[in-house]
Amino acid sequence: MTSTAVRLTAVRRRYRDVTALDGVDLAIRAGTFTAIMGPSGSGKSTLLQCAAGLERPTSGTVEVGGTELTGLSERRLTLLRRDRIGFVFQSFNLLPSLTAAQNVALPLRLAGRRPSRTEVGDALGRVGLGDRARHRPGELSGGQQQRVALARALVTRPAVLFGDEPTGALDTTTSREVLALLRELVDGEGQTTVMVTHDPVAAAHADRVVFLVDGRVADEVLAPDAGEVARRMAGLESGCGEAVAR
Structure with missing residues (x-):
């Protein structure tokens, strides 16, 4: 059986009077590519930040690779x-003053x-x-x-790669190359990947x-194509807030 790489259970995140996440339950299998979408203000980036340990949820639990993040000290969470x-x-x-290799070696x-040339070279080779x-x-x-930035993220051989609109600043052709x-x-390589995007074409790579x-999690699509993703997004943005029938 494929293990669970990331699990959110009853995750809530509040900012003063605003509830960004409202009881999210989500499990992401290891070795899979998951895209997160939703209308503006739906909580996409907050979900990513909580899942990646960049923010602590107000309540609920987050696990990465079987380790619960919510109970870790700041030092252990940083590590x-x-x-x-x-x-x-x-x-x-x-x-800008560093070479590609030096940027990749930074983490x-x-x-x-002390980074070896081999591991930095391998990371650049992978992209x-x-x-x-x-x-x-x-x-x-x-x-x-963006490929250098990706190599920098991969050089530590992470269990999970998180992307927040990673192709948002790229033209269409270059975006598709990075998504590929x-x-x-x-x-x-079985690299578990979780990506927030607003682009149905990008999401269709997941x-x-x-x-x-x-x-809240309102819907999901397995083995998506861009047309189906765009149709469901249009339904959600129109204010129905419910899953759109196939």
Whole structure:
């Protein structure tokens, strides 16, 4: 049986008078690609941040790889994020003065490790940039910069890779190249991936699309195609708040 990589149980997250997550139950199987979608303000990014240990839920529990995050001290939570979780965001967040290889090595250096050329080279090779190790961000295209950011997230061999609109700043062609790479990492290496997106085409690269409305799981699609995802999103955004029939 495939194990559960991420589990949220009765997760609530409140900000003063606003409830961002309202009792979310969600299990994500290891080695799968899950997309999270929903109307603006539905709680997508908050769910991602709670699942990745960037925020603590107001109540409920979050587990990553069988470890419950909600009971960890700040130090242990920091160590778990560093060693077990990878992040890719819409903005590449690369340091412009460093080469691609130096940017990829940063998480290891921050962990007090001396990165080897082999592990940094392997990470760049996994994203198809083995020949760009000495290039600085300004010498790379937007898609190549996002690939460097992805290699940086993968260099620690994380249990789960989280992406928050990772293709949001890319053109259509480059976006599809990065999505194809994410799909390849799941299929070829079993890399568990969870991605927030607003794009039905991006979501169609996933194994499963989970839809949020008002901080609750409202619907899901397995083996999605872009048309079906767009249709369900349109139904949710129209205010029905219910699953749209196939």
